[in-house]
Amino acid sequence: MAEGDSVANRGIRVRLDDTATESDIGALRKWLEREKPLDELVRAGELRIHEQRRTDETGSPMGAGMDIVMVLTGAAASTVFQEVLDRVKRAVTAWRDNRREVENGESPGARVEPVNTDDR
Known part of the structure; x- marks a missing residue:
C-alpha cells in the first residue's frame, strides 16, 4: 500500500436552497476559490x-439543482478538515452578507455539511 492510500478523502458540501440561481452557485464557488x-x-x-x-433531490424548477463539493485529499483530509469546514462556513456567511448588500432580494439559504466522498 502506497503512502496515503489508507487515508480517506473527506468532503464538504455547500447546498444553497431552491431560491438560488445558477449565477448564485457560480458566484459562491468563485468566492470560495478566492479564500486564501x-x-x-x-x-x-x-x-x-x-x-x-x-x-x-430533483430540486424545484426554479432552483439550480447543483451543490458545491469540496474534497480534501491525502494527509490534509484528516489534519485540517475541521479548520476547513469552519472556514467554509464563515466564507458562505460572508458571501450571503455581501450578496444581500449588492443584489436585490434575500440571499439564498445555505447549508454547509461534511459528506462522505469517493475520489471524485
Missing part, C-alpha cells in the same frame, strides 16, 4: 472544489 487558505490548499493539490448535480 482554501486557495493555498487547492494550489497544493490537497483540495478540489467543483460543482455537482444534486443526486438526492
